[in-house]
Amino acid sequence: MPEAHDRPAEQFTLKLRRYDPESGNAPYWDEHTVELEPHRSVLEAILQAKDRFDGSIGVRCSCRQAICGSCGVRVNGEPALACHTHLDAAKLGAKDGVIEIEPMGNMPVIKDLIVDMDAVHWKKIQRVTPWLLAKQPVPEREYLVSKESMVDVTQTMACIQCGACVSDCLAMEVDPGFIGPAALAKAYRFVGDPRDDQQLERLTDLAEDPQGIFDCTHCFKCVEACPKGVNPMGQIMRLRRIAIGDHHIVDQNNGERHEAAFTTLIKDNGLLWEAELLPRSYGGNSWFGKFAPPAGKELLSSLPAILKAVVRGKVTPMGALKPHKIPKPDLKAVQAIYEKIESRPERYELNLYITGEDETVETAESFDDPVAAGVTHEIGGSEAPPTGAEPTDLPPGANGPKEG
Amino acid sequence: MPAHDVLIIGAGLAGQRAALAAAEDGASVAIMSKVHPVRSHSVAAAGGINAAISVDDDWRSHAYDTVKGSDFLGDQDAIEVMCSEAPAEVMELEHMGVTFHRNDKGEMDLRAFGGASTKRTAYVADITGQAMLHVLYEQLLKHHETVARYEEWFTTSLLRDEVGNCCGAIARDVRTGRMESFTAKNVILACGGAGQAYKPTTNGLIVTGDGIAMAYRAGAPLMDMEMVQYHPTCLVETGILITEGARGEGAHLLNANGERFMEKSAPNKMELASRDVVSRAEQIEINEGRGVGPNGAGILLDVTVVPRKRTLEALREIVNLGKDFAGVDITREPIMIRPGQHYIMGGVKTDVDGRTPIEGLYAAGEVACVSVHGGNRLGANSLLDTLIFGRRSGEHAAKRAASMAMPEVDANAQLREDAERLDAIIARPRDGRRVSEIKSELGETMNKYAAVFRDEAGLHGALETIGRLREEANSAWIDDHGTVFNQDVLGALELGYMVDCAEATLIGALERKESRGAQFRTDYPERNDADWLKHIDITLDDHGSPQVSYSPVTITQWQPEERKY
Numbered sequence: 001m002p003e004a005h006d007r008p009a010e011q012f013t014l015k016l017r018r019y020d021p022e023s024g025n026a027p028y029w030d031e032h033t034v035e036l037e038p039h040r041s042v043l044e045a046i047l048q049a050k051d052r053f054d055g056s057i058g059v060r061c062s063c064r065q066a067i068c069g070s071c072g073v074r075v076n077g078e079p080a081l082a083c084h085t086h087l088d089a090a091k092l093g094a095k096d097g098v099i100e101i102e103p104m105g106n107m108p109v110i111k112d113l114i115v116d117m118d119a120v121h122w123k124k125i126q127r128v129t130p131w132l133l134a135k136q137p138v139p140e141r142e143y144l145v146s147k148e149s150m151v152d153v154t155q156t157m158a159c160i161q162c163g164a165c166v167s168d169c170l171a172m173e174v175d176p177g178f179i180g181p182a183a184l185a186k187a188y189r190f191v192g193d194p195r196d197d198q199q200l201e202r203l204t205d206l207a208e209d210p211q212g213i214f215d216c217t218h219c220f221k222c223v224e225a226c227p228k229g230v231n232p233m234g235q236i237m238r239l240r241r242i243a244i245g246d247h248h249i250v251d252q253n254n255g256e257r258h259e260a261a262f263t264t265l266i267k268d269n270g271l272l273w274e275a276e277l278l279p280r281s282y283g284g285n286s287w288f289g290k291f292a293p294p295a296g297k298e299l300l301s302s303l304p305a306i307l308k309a310v311v312r313g314k315v316t317p318m319g320a321l322k323p324h325k326i327p328k329p330d331l332k333a334v335q336a337i338y339e340k341i342e343s344r345p346e347r348y349e350l351n352l353y354i355t356g357e358d359e360t361v362e363t364a365e366s367f368d369d370p371v372a373a374g375v376t377h378e379i380g381g382s383e384a385p386p387t388g389a390e391p392t393d394l395p396p397g398a399n400g401p402k403e404g
Numbered sequence: 405m406p407a408h409d410v411l412i413i414g415a416g417l418a419g420q421r422a423a424l425a426a427a428e429d430g431a432s433v434a435i436m437s438k439v440h441p442v443r444s445h446s447v448a449a450a451g452g453i454n455a456a457i458s459v460d461d462d463w464r465s466h467a468y469d470t471v472k473g474s475d476f477l478g479d480q481d482a483i484e485v486m487c488s489e490a491p492a493e494v495m496e497l498e499h500m501g502v503t504f505h506r507n508d509k510g511e512m513d514l515r516a517f518g519g520a521s522t523k524r525t526a527y528v529a530d531i532t533g534q535a536m537l538h539v540l541y542e543q544l545l546k547h548h549e550t551v552a553r554y555e556e557w558f559t560t561s562l563l564r565d566e567v568g569n570c571c572g573a574i575a576r577d578v579r580t581g582r583m584e585s586f587t588a589k590n591v592i593l594a595c596g597g598a599g600q601a602y603k604p605t606t607n608g609l610i611v612t613g614d615g616i617a618m619a620y621r622a623g624a625p626l627m628d629m630e631m632v633q634y635h636p637t638c639l640v641e642t643g644i645l646i647t648e649g650a651r652g653e654g655a656h657l658l659n660a661n662g663e664r665f666m667e668k669s670a671p672n673k674m675e676l677a678s679r680d681v682v683s684r685a686e687q688i689e690i691n692e693g694r695g696v697g698p699n700g701a702g703i704l705l706d707v708t709v710v711p712r713k714r715t716l717e718a719l720r721e722i723v724n725l726g727k728d729f730a731g732v733d734i735t736r737e738p739i740m741i742r743p744g745q746h747y748i749m750g751g752v753k754t755d756v757d758g759r760t761p762i763e764g765l766y767a768a769g770e771v772a773c774v775s776v777h778g779g780n781r782l783g784a785n786s787l788l789d790t791l792i793f794g795r796r797s798g799e800h801a802a803k804r805a806a807s808m809a810m811p812e813v814d815a816n817a818q819l820r821e822d823a824e825r826l827d828a829i830i831a832r833p834r835d836g837r838r839v840s841e842i843k844s845e846l847g848e849t850m851n852k853y854a855a856v857f858r859d860e861a862g863l864h865g866a867l868e869t870i871g872r873l874r875e876e877a878n879s880a881w882i883d884d885h886g887t888v889f890n891q892d893v894l895g896a897l898e899l900g901y902m903v904d905c906a907e908a909t910l911i912g913a914l915e916r917k918e919s920r921g922a923q924f925r926t927d928y929p930e931r932n933d934a935d936w937l938k939h940i941d942i943t944l945d946d947h948g949s950p951q952v953s954y955s956p957v958t959i960t961q962w963q964p965e966e967r968k969y
Contacts, residue, residue: 022886039731051840055892056884060439062608065644065725067534068443084728110579111889117440118555131542132501141457142498144510150503151717154528157503157535161442193501 009037012087014045016057017102018112027109030054031098038088042080042101043071045087046113058112066227069160072167073113074102079167079225104167106176120176121163124183128206132190135197145194152349156189159230165222177211181222181232184213188235191242203243207251213239214255241347260285265323267338270331275320278302405815408434408552409805410798411573411588413559414595414615416444417533417787418769418794420540422592422758425798427550431805433798434586436554436575437595438610438894441541445596445608446769446790449533450647450721451517452525453497453787455490458514461522463487468962470785473519473678474749474778475921476937476964477628477957482774484960485756486785486792493791494526501539503528505718515718516652519678519782519969530647530721533787557584558894559614560822562591562622562765563815570622570765571811574822578894581887583823585815589808590764590801593619593752594794597770598905600898602745603847604643606635612898613905615771619752620904624760625941627773627955628750629905630912631922633781634856636682638744639730640702646722646741648783650707650734651675653718657686658704658738659694670969677969680780680922683743687856690742702740743856747786748905749777749922750912753941753955758797766801768793775939778957779921829882829896836879839896846873846899850906854913859926863914870910874903908950912940915952933964 011033019027032049043061050057060070064083071082076093077100090099107115135143165181172178179187187206190196206212213236222232240259243249250256261280265273280286283295290299299306309315326334410426412419415437423435437444456463467487471478498504498512504526507513514523528535544551556578563572563585572587595615599607620626636657637646651657657675659665669685670677677685686703689695696702707715707722712735716723719734726734751773758766769790776789853866877899884892918932919925938954945951 020886021888051838051844055839055882055895056886056890058889058891060443062439062443062445062610063448064608064642065448065729067531067721068445068447068608070439070443086728111886114889126545131546132539134499134501138499141495142504142512145506146510147506147508147513150506151529154503154505154531154535157528157538158531159538160447160534161538190501193503195501 007038009035011035012045012091013098014042014049015098015100016046016049016112017100018057019103019109021111030057036087038091039086041083042073042075042085042087042090042099043082045099046082046101058110058114060114067160069162072104072162072164074100074104074167076100077102079104079164081162081164081227084227104163106166106169106172107163115163117163121161121166121182124166124180125161125186127179128183128187129190129198129202130183130186132193132196133198135195143195149192149194153189153192156185156192156230156235158228159185159189160228162227164225164227165230165232168221168225170219170221171215171217175211175215178215179206179209179212181216181236184216184239185230185232185235188239191239199242200247203239203247204249206239207243207249207255208253210253212253213243214251214253214258238349245347254281257281257285261289267335269323270326270334271324273323275315276323405585405587406434406552407587407810408432409588410434410590410592410801411436411586412592412594412798413437413573414444414593414769414771415441415553415555416446416594416596416769417449417537417540417790418446418771418797419444419592419594420537420544421791421794422594422766422768422798422801423551424540424543424547425795426802426805427547429799429802431802432552433550434552434554434588435544436557436559436573436586438556438558438578438614440555441544441553442538443610444537445611446537446787447534448606448608448645449787450530450645451649451652452515452527452532452784453494453536453791454517454520454524454782454784455494455526455788456487456524457491457494457512457526458522458524461524463490464961465521466490466524469520470776470782471778471962472967473780473782473785474776475680475780475931475967476933476959476962477631477775477778477921477939479775479778479958480960480962481958482756482776485796486774486776486788489792490788493788493795497536497539497791500543502535505529515649516676517783518648518651518676518682519673520676520784525649525652525784527649527718529717530649530719536787558897559595559618560826560897561818562618563587563813563818564622564762565811565813568623569763569811571813572815574815574819576822576826576894578889578891581890583819583826585813585819587811587813587815589805589810590766592758592766592768592797592801593771594767594769594790594797595771597748597751598902599745599748600843601846601902601906601909602632602850603844604638604851605745605847606638606643606645607746613901614898615767616751616908617901617904619760619762619765619767619771620908620942620944622762622765623944624762624765624767625753625943625953626750626908627753627939627941628775628778628912629748629908629942630916630940631749631777631779632745632854632909633679633747633749633922634683634743635746636679636686636743637705637741638746639725640697640740640742642729643744644725644729645744645746646705646725646739647719648679650705650710650719650722653707653710653714655705655707656709657682658706659689660696660700661694663694665689665694673969678780678782679746680924681969683856684924686743695742697740702742704738705734705741706738707734708736708738745851745855747781748909749773749775749779749781750909753939754793756793756796757800758793759800764804766797768797779923826893826897829893830885830890832879832881834881836881837876839877839880839882839892839899842873842876842880843895843899843902846870846902846906849873850909854906854909857924857926858913860914863910867907867910867914870903870907874907877903908942911942911950911952915940937964
């Protein structure tokens, strides 16, 4: 619930990460104390410091209302829009009560809080052919498309290109070539648009690219980072589901086979049988998969990692040969979820942009309910919605705006 | 030195639309902006775009509503152009990929908006401007071979040849501090209004009147500058905008007694009267002691009367704004708002092809005054204005470019002059005032004396204050002595631009001795068509002093009549 804004101004100390490329000096910390009401934003605090003490503090900003996407920074190590972060919340999350503000990660710093978004973010956006390849012939009036489909792509349209998700993408940290959360969310904006003519071509491209949709490691960092509820990882998962489920794209990265192996193993055993995952992903989705030459090759190249795991006790020979066991009723429950989901005529897709219900506030803030918390887009996680209605009764959106 | 057929300064909706149109007509185009294009303030336009696309609607109805909204100061030929071309333009944007909200038949849905006689506002939830801006930017990326983008380049002055035609601009690469001159057959100004001359304002920090001031200094006339729109629903504390879409969806305005006070001034349209009418009504409630909140300075906007599901679907952005910036869940309780500076109807005087009286210089969007908005702009007409006149400027400039050779310009002297001007600012001793202090006083002065209600004494006093601030601005000092992203020195230039715009507004407001549209003079409370059904033009003379002249209002089909909502 929102808090009333009636507390008087108080002092906040900011520790800004400064860098002057012309000085020849390394980055350093610069402290300023400002006075503002606690519900005011971190951006207002930075601007007060800039206006009163040091006009040379570099920060991009314009709208002050979380729509222009200029002021992406890290506040106490977490990516955020400065204008969208309250001072009291920032202070709570700060070490020793001093709010640390740094430039975003994964992008080179130009000066102070300003990073080079062209070098990373915008380059990746351009990678996904970011314009509509419109179906022909173009109608005289508007394309007739369903209300739901437009609302659906509006979630990704709502991306303000602030770069917060890029800043903390763990996959990109390891593989800077990964197309990344923002650009892939942008890709969904076209893949999900019924007016686009190239869904199959776009998906094939993104699935076959080793740094495409299967390079994401499901860490949820981008979901947490996004100030607009775009849910980039969720969009990546949707790209995968459409690629696999609708177009049966079997990619060179083994993304499709890996997913098939993963879901089959859980369906059969209730828990993941780790030792089987790799051979089945490469050799085919059955117990015999390990005897296929590609699986052998992959197993051989993974041998150092396997041996290390054995030495550290993470893998035992018995565990490799036999699956984990769970009680029969639990296994049945797991399989019932599969049946329920697979028997639906249409995939169950959530769209956070729109809420489909009249009363969702209480559940939307309950974080132990992953569906309501707006973070679970995996098929297996889509339990019945909080109201108890059948999923089929739900419009494409099923809950409230994301609030971290 | 880069040379282009068409150089566009500003990359919001008007600029990007102009760039596309010029490129499609075969011109070599450059688009330059002091920020990345998607940061342009068009991004904040929320509610939607007007066009008579419904089969039950007619562009003439849209045009009449616009004329009436303008309090008959809008030029009707220009309004006819805008409204008649609106449906095709909106369809074109749809074909480019804007994700317009649909009805159950799959057609574009339309919502109600202020001053409109029917539902005629197409929208994308309440991020219409953002959706359109981002889709146009997608198109710029698509046309990267014909449209050169100079992102984060700050224009310092316009170039003119020996006969006075505009032939390019001088700009500074914000990232490196390098100054460069750009030759162009045509320059289109599309760099927005001057909202930051007011404090508070709904406008972003980048909206500092750069284009208006640069054209003014180059000798172009400014028109209707006294017409400054106060939007009826801004957050009391920060001035952040709550979209008119809220009232379009049915929200009520209430005073401290819980009364829907709009029935006094607009019994038919109520909350959906035009913005000047609603803002005035709110200010009267506040002035007469029926406001709410601290000092009774607010009015309540009650969105709870809109079905919650609809609010969450169609007004999601303001649900979040309410929570994040005012601590209020608008689906559960009313939110406190007040009128706030939002838009400048005036600007650089142009014709319907965006041409200013300076050959080779065009203007489109909020920087320009065609004039389609006259004394008061209707909600959801600004996005339309940017697209229609952005496109027409681009088309006309491309055509003009095709019939002429690239100007031979020696820009070195002016380039050096601009560079020295910046260096001088950087080198100023610390014995004047800070830029930020002067800017703050400027904004507060304007918001006090050139707001919803004005009078001669206040305007005179404000003009004197602005004169002093101009002097102070000329010696204001800054902290940043570097070249890379020196935002400080650009801030000093922007302050100069804002002072010019503010002064023109005050001169126009003093000159117009009547009440029309957004200009309400308490000392001249009536509209006076006999003396003042005309535009006020302000031009700098050779000595740099503002001169006032008048130009007629074009009337085609609709004679001025009493304005009632």
